[in-house]
Amino acid sequence: NAGVTQTPKFRILKIGQSMTLQCTQDMNHNYMYWYRQDPGMGLKLIYYSVGAGITDKGEVPNGYNVSRSTTEDFPLRLELAAPSQTSVYFCASSYEDIQYFGAGTRLSVL
Amino acid sequence: GENVEQHPSTLSVQEGDSAVIKCTYSDSASNYFPWYKQELGKRPQLIIDIRSNVGEKKDQRIAVTLNKTAKHFSLHITETQPEDSAVYFCAAPPSNTGNQFYFGTGTSLTVIP
Numbered sequence: 001n002a003g004v005t006q007t008p009k010f011r012i013l014k015i016g017q018s019m020t021l022q023c024t025q026d027m028n029h030n031y032m033y034w035y036r037q038d039p040g041m042g043l044k045l046i047y048y049s050v051g052a053g054i055t056d057k058g059e060v061p062n063g064y065n066v067s068r069s070t071t072e073d074f075p076l077r078l079e080l081a082a083p084s085q086t087s088v089y090f091c092a093s094s095y096e097d098i099q100y101f102g103a104g105t106r107l108s109v110l
Numbered sequence: 111g112e113n114v115e116q117h118p119s120t121l122s123v124q125e126g127d128s129a130v131i132k133c134t135y136s137d138s139a140s141n142y143f144p145w146y147k148q149e150l151g152k153r154p155q156l157i158i159d160i161r162s163n164v165g166e167k168k169d170q171r172i173a174v175t176l177n178k179t180a181k182h183f184s185l186h187i188t189e190t191q192p193e194d195s196a197v198y199f200c201a202a203p204p205s206n207t208g209n210q211f212y213f214g215t216g217t218s219l220t221v222i223p
Contacts, residue, residue: 040216041216042213045210045212090154097144098144102153104153
């Protein structure tokens with residue numbers, strides 16, 4: 001199993017641009033999550049999904065959108081990127097409460 | 111929602127000494143408490159967890175204790191080694207939101223050889 005795979009690993013965006021962070025998992029987990037991690041800080045939940053077709057907001061959803069059309073994929077969409085969205089983004093899936101994280105996407109908005 | 115506080119934010123210990131990190135939570139119905147380790151530039155990985163029906167769990171040099179009355183749980187690392195240097199995060203799920211987790215702000219542990 002590859003586990004949780006995120007692409008890209010790094011990205012630089014200009015203010016106002018849009019992009020999609022990809023996340024896919026091959027463990028058939030129903031629960032998936034998107035977190036952001038700012039320097040020296042913990043993980044803040046952006047959006048989560050309890051299964052295909054179901055998504056819900058976390059602590060910091062503003063400026064982001066998600067979709068969950070399949071069990072495997074949970075892309076995160078940034079519209080009109082802002083410098084405040086500069087962060088490391090982690091996707092995770094979970095089974096029986098244990099979270100499995102992807103390697104992260106480091107995003108800079110300049 | 112759940113409020114998770116973690117202390118200390120930084121911790122330096124001599125190799126071989128013990129390290130203790132503490133987290134408090136606000137939702138008394140929370141019933142699962144994991145600890146994650148994040149090495150520099152890497153993803154967080156689960157190192158130990160505890161459920162509310164036990165007070166302590168141990169795995170070799172690491173242990174977690176839970177005090178449900180006081181609403182806090184702690185990570186204990188004994189005989190620390192340089193490879194224990196990392197950021198450690200606690201987490202707790204609110205009881206009414208299914209599988210969400212709220213993470214603490216992390217403790218940066220440095221083990222000095």
